[in-house]
Amino acid sequence: MGIAAQFRINKETEIKDSLASKKMIATGDKAADKLTTLKLAEQISDLQNLLYAAHDAKLLIILQGMDTSGKDGTVKGVFGQINPLGARTVAFKAPSSEEKNHDYLWRVHKEVPGKGEITIFNRSHYEDVLITVVHDWIDTAECKRRYAQICDFERMLSETGTVILKFFLHISKQEQKARLEERLADPDKHWKFDTQDLVERKSWDGYQKAYQRALLATDAEHAPWYLIPADSKTQRNLAIASIVQEKLVSMKLKYPPGNPEYSKLKVE
Template sequence: MKTQQQFRLPKKFKVRDEDAAAKPLSSGDKAVDKGAVEILAREIAEMQDIFYAEHGRKLMVILQGMDTAGKDGTIRGVFDATDPLGIRTIAFKAPSVVEKEHDFLWRIHREAPGQGEIVIFNRSHYEDVLVPRVHGWIDEKTCRQRYAHIRDFERMLAETGTVIVKFFLHISKDEQKARLQARLDDPQKHWKFDPQDLEERKFWSDYQAAYTELLAETDADHAPWYVIPSDSKTHRNLAVAAIFKETLEGMKLAYPEPHADYSKLKVE
């Protein structure tokens, strides 16, 4: 799969701001690129119908990235045409009191997809090796234990029929600044703004280092990471849509065999 290979996590990858502006799939015309995303979204919707009809396999999509990286925008742009039947989006926030009383994967596992279902994680279990690590709430030993637990968890899902696709939406610090400021400048976007985002921004370099490590620690053929340059929202959606379409194509989807007896039935 050409597009998948193009964005697969490179060996010895390091998160760098300068890579976030790349647009290898762009035609150079924003309108043309948007049109390409719309076509891909419709094709994905058609394949999702077959995926749901099969009702055998499961598909987990993970979207990770810094604040304003475009997780919500990716979901709207790539999956807007899909039938709500058979697809769910889960937005993971800070763990509740009850969730903290369990292991960190407890709340994740209960949201894993069932047969015939696509589940999109807007943030995920990877938050538990990002925020706590950056702020020193867990030590290196605990962090490495969590990497191991994540690898085991994702391998178990893959071995029991779940296809896992992970996207790191990579934006630069300057682009985040522009997007946060745009939210402040437009009163109708104030609901999107969280003052805590400014506090987290102070740890930018620490987050980049944490992402560099977690990507390397948790990339696998059965649960691959794709690094998506996301300073351009249109190109971000184009890349994610192209990769996801290739993922579905690689599954060799097919409608269930027709019922022979049904051809004899007549509706009175």
């Protein structure tokens, strides 16, 4: 069984129970695990060069999780070695006035990867079935419609050449408390802190239920959800790097055929 299969969401159990069944791939040697992750990140960079050169397939990485779950840290730790020519990160914030004038997927569709590109979504269209549900901005019927629309959207992306990997970074409530307190205690980390995080924390149970429903409703073979234990930053990065590297290898990427006419050229 590959690494990816070990972290697939289990549709038969609650998220917290599914997490308990996940095999920890970190060895416990933090330095060694970080080195392994770095080597995987370098391999991902090499494979991204092949992806960019072939200019055919596209890779979309979706990172979702509660505040402080490590989305920014994942981008840096797993994708920091990639040549920015063929990769980019999109951080979705609250929609602008212009974006609100369109359907909720409008701003997302224009950011999906082009041929040969890796795009990482730091948050995504899933916010539209999470925060909107928790705060009762949409009703149950609208939420179900959005689940169906998201499934159709991702199927269309898949059928037109986009490989999709979706990661739910799960941290415990206790770990989030510790990370928020760390930011408050260090003035150099105040820029990371948002008082809204404390407001959303009050709805912790609501978010857990919303994630449970959203992940189960939108998991698919062509757009799978991976449940990543994220209390350990080392374990989180190692797991995601392993899955991404495994997927890129499975795509059997190759450089495009050489041009035979080039053999006739001479550089003076």
